Amino acid sequence: MKAKYILPLIAGIFLACQPQESAETKGVEELKKQKSDLQAEFKILGEKIQEIDNQIKAITGESNQRVFKVKTVKANPRPFNHYFQVQGQVEAERNILLTAEVNGVVKSIHVSEGQKVAAGQKILSLDTDILDKQIEEAMAGYDLASFVYERQKRLWDQNIGSELEFKQAKNNKVTLEARLSSLNAQKEKSIIRAPFSGVIDEVLPKTGELVNVGRPIARLVNLDRLKLEADVSEKYVGQIENGTEVLIKFPAIGTEVSSELSQVGNYIDPNNRTIKVAAKLPKANNLIPNLVAELNVRDYSNDNAIVIPTKAIQQDLNNENFVYVLKNEGDLQTVERVFIKTGYSYQGETEVISGLAGNEQVVVQGARNITEGSVVKVEK
Template sequence: MKQIIQYTLTATFALLVIACGEGAKEKKGSLGDKKAQLEKLKKEMAVTATEIKKLEEEIARLDTAAALLNKAKLIAAAPVTIQDFSHYIDIQGTVTAEDISYIAPANGMGGVVTAIYIKEGQYVKKGQLILKMDDKVLRTQLQQLQVQLDFAKNIYNRQKNLWEQNIGSEVQLITAKNNVEALEKQLVTLNEQIRLYTVTSSVNGIADVVDVKVGEMFTGAGARGPQIQIVNNSTLKVKANIPENYMSRVHVGSQVEISLPDAGKTYSSKINLASQLIDPNSRTFAIEASIPGGTVRPNTIAALRIKDYSAPAAVVIPVNLVQTDENGKYVYTVEKDSKNRNVVKKIPVQVGESYNNMIEIKAGLQAGMQLVTAGYQSVYDKQVVQIDGQTTAAN
């Protein structure tokens, strides 16, 4: 509006000059006529200036925000705060039981199943009979051996009676006794071999797999996997494979949060096993962490969050506020200039770890600084800005 007033005044004086100049050139009119014309123009100029001022005041009353925004960029800002920051490795794992017993025949060879005493899904106690295999040949040998033993005992008893009557030799008595003892040992051995044709459970648990029937050959493992599998889920663990680039950051004792989405359960645990061997195919190493047993079933999918980095009292901001140019990373803050105006300042920063859309700032920012949180992509260093609304925490 000031420019309009200046333009009007300039134009008015120009008209006066032109009018005077033309009057002089033409040598027409008296001095009184010129004075009257000048007074008229001055009055017209005063009326114009009054109207301009009135319009400026009316516009200022009706549109103060527009007048202000014409001078300052509207942004949002928030104070930088301090908080604890942690970085996690998110990875998928599987629940497995600490005690999984794959039942195998004790005789090392197996045999044809003659009886099965458990069903799939049944609870089994340690030492409980699971199945029997065909031991007819051994039992036939046992019967024959028993007959030989009975005969040897009879001979020994007769020889002993004769010896007590001073009939016969001591060698005959000792030989008869040795025959009895040898047959008894053979009988014990044969009974032990027969016992190996019965299969018992080595643990308490659930018969998770019973994949064998009467008349089939039991060897412990079939074409489809273990023939009998007993699972004890009173103690469970979660297994996962970690990429090798985290080898120096994940170790025994690392904190891990284990979530079982399908079971709706979450546990806090620590890694109790971290393999030192890298799988050459997947380039990963195995870890294990224990969780309480109970209703969770083995092979349930688990989501693991392994804490591999933490920084107490760190400067943390949204990762999208960090921008990059040829000189590196930077953010925009707001500060007061010499005229007490809000101006933008470009701050180079050194960044650390980032997680869950937040990033750690290791250098460049301090608590309390006003960080530009909206409009940061369209501002520039030293630009005058207006902060919109109330400030909220940057994080």
């Protein structure tokens, strides 16, 4: 008896818990359909009203049409370029970190940060007191060995003395000569010199500090040869090459320069699917390494393209592109809707592939308020 009441109750609870999406979803879809239908009807009514106004004008010689103010541009053929943009940064072709080649204590720092230096100029010197003593001892030994060798050689030339004594004297002289040369070379390495001319960007150790082999000493930068490096997507492989025109913008300093690609990589990075590209930069006081830039690379060019402002292009309910062009009808100026096919767009301009002959006056301002056949007045 209890089951008789419990089962219907469970079934009722189950039905009540079901999501109510069907009614809400259908309601939204119905509203969207109504909106689309009304838009289509509005467009048709506008065109019919325009036709009736034209008929009234033809019969009475008068017109109650509204005159719309518009601005136009002439669609003249001209060169058009399209660029794609990637981010890059400035690199110096000569930007190195000088390191110590021998161990030692910093004795003197001969430059300051920001100072210009010439190739071969001293940057830093290490203490060489111990090395100087070793060189002095080696020099004394070398002088003695040279004296003994010369004496043994004279005797040997006179067939006096043994061959062993002569070769021992010669070997001692050569050995000490090599040691002296090694010590002098080591002393020379205790002086850090600029391998090329440039600017000292930073000096790392301080006077009296111990430095070991490989320790960074100073950064030397030559700003005469700068380049911009960037990573470009693999989809542009085959579209760019050495000599491709580029436009480089530096947002931080408000500067832009024109250049061309000087290097296009032959390897795709498997991690980000890009290739390396580089463009040479002119020498400039405000361009420094690691400055971020926008690299605009030309991937399309047409010397005789019909180009119009992008804002002049509209779409109908079928997503077909069209523009309004001026049409003279007696003393009146009206507009005609012309469907077009477009190509690339860049910086507010779009290339028209078909639909325009190249001498039309295209409405660019006020186009949203007019329809086919509207009477317009062109403002300068």
